[in-house]
Amino acid sequence: MITNKPTVFSGIQPSGILHVGNYLGALTQWVDLQDQSDCIFCVVDYHAITVRQEPAKLGRQILDTVKIYLASGINPAKSVIFQQSDISAHTELAWILNCIARIADLNKMTQFKEKGASKESVSVGLYDYPVLMAADILLYQTDIVPVGEDQVQHVELARTLAQRFNRDYGQVFKIPQAVIKKQGARIMGLDDPAKKMSKSASSPNNYIALTDAPEAAAKKIMRAVTDSGSEIIYEPKKKPAISNLLVTFSLLNGINIHELETRYRNKGYGEFKKDLAQEVKAFLIEFQLKYNSFSDDEVKRILQDGAAKILPVAEQTLKKVKNKLGILILSS
Numbered sequence: 001m002i003t004n005k006p007t008v009f010s011g012i013q014p015s016g017i018l019h020v021g022n023y024l025g026a027l028t029q030w031v032d033l034q035d036q037s038d039c040i041f042c043v044v045d046y047h048a049i050t051v052r053q054e055p056a057k058l059g060r061q062i063l064d065t066v067k068i069y070l071a072s073g074i075n076p077a078k079s080v081i082f083q084q085s086d087i088s089a090h091t092e093l094a095w096i097l098n099c100i101a102r103i104a105d106l107n108k109m110t111q112f113k114e115k116g117a118s119k120e121s122v123s124v125g126l127y128d129y130p131v132l133m134a135a136d137i138l139l140y141q142t143d144i145v146p147v148g149e150d151q152v153q154h155v156e157l158a159r160t161l162a163q164r165f166n167r168d169y170g171q172v173f174k175i176p177q178a179v180i181k182k183q184g185a186r187i188m189g190l191d192d193p194a195k196k197m198s199k200s201a202s203s204p205n206n207y208i209a210l211t212d213a214p215e216a217a218a219k220k221i222m223r224a225v226t227d228s229g230s231e232i233i234y235e236p237k238k239k240p241a242i243s244n245l246l247v248t249f250s251l252l253n254g255i256n257i258h259e260l261e262t263r264y265r266n267k268g269y270g271e272f273k274k275d276l277a278q279e280v281k282a283f284l285i286e287f288q289l290k291y292n293s294f295s296d297d298e299v300k301r302i303l304q305d306g307a308a309k310i311l312p313v314a315e316q317t318l319k320k321v322k323n324k325l326g327i328l329i330l331s332s
């Protein structure tokens with residue numbers, strides 16, 4: 001599987017229904033990288049269980065996440081798609097990296113502070129999530145990690161742990177690089193443009209889920225909060241809500257933001273939102289046609305093939321790590 005192209009690794013948690021933020025911030029970038037790189041795209045179910053998931057629903061969410069990858073344009077003939085818990089080397093390497101990471105490293109992680117703050121009790125897994133993410137990335141000797149802005153700090157930690165391991169035990173890991181999109185790396189919540197759009201947000205008005213009924217999604221756009229004033233201009237600091245809607249509009253239909261500003265000069269928020277609502281509706285109708293065309297059996301086959309293809313790469317890295325640590329006795 002490994003060629004001389006750069007290796008790309010990324011994943012999404014099956015912790016709910018994926019939204020337009022996941023699509024514009026991550027998935028479109030994955031699709032663009034497929035031709036120039038060896039791409040590995042994971043459904044990171046062990047990350048999802050860092051907060052309570054409903055066992056009766058989680059399997060469905062895993063299959064649906066793969067269908068969203070496929071509907072977005074991830075092609076299993078070009079890219080490996082697999083489920084994290086199918087490759088036990090992820091959790092084994094995470095344990096080893098836990099012994100390399102420092103409490104001080106994890107205390108710096110802002111996503112843990114944000115996600116943990118609203119909860120009465122927080123799992124050790126949620127705190128340790130960035131170390132598992134480092135293991136995910138480093139197992140495949142990854143060059144590039146395409147992510148949204150919220151994950152950049154976690155990729156930084158993967159780099160730190162890789163450098164520390166290589167320095168203390170000898171060269172094993174490649175040092176990965178986070179890549180984020182110039183635009184769309186942080187799509188904000190429709191109900192609160194100070195916070196990112198998130199599938200675990202308390203209100204469904206925060207996000208446009210990729211499986212939302214198109215008409216209902218259009219209504220969410222009409223209800224989206226706006227800023228004071230009436231001008232439709234891109235100024236994220238002064239006008240975070242309208243700027244977020246402009247970015248979404250621009251990325252969905254390919255018209256650049258300046259053209260949109262010109263088109264809506266002297267027009268009100270109502271007209272702008274009505275047009276965006278139509279864009280979102282049209283996008284979802286087309287997306288969902290593809291999404292609904294995949295069967296569960298097809299998805300299971302893709303996951304099985306993906307795991308089989310990727311297992312030797314993961315095992316090879318883990319073996320090198322164990323060897324450097326001095327614990328590889330029987331099969332050295």
Ligand code: AQP
Nearest residue numbers: 012013015021025026147148185186187197198199200
């Ligand atoms: N709002 C966003 N804008 C742009 N990119 C985003 N991503 C997530 N939200 C936005 C990117 O999508 C990828 C997958 O993220 P994830 O599901 O693994 O975890 P997350 O970042 O924690 O996403 P959510 O939606 O907020 O999930 P929950 O609510 O379950 O925690 C990543 O590349 C991420 O950057």
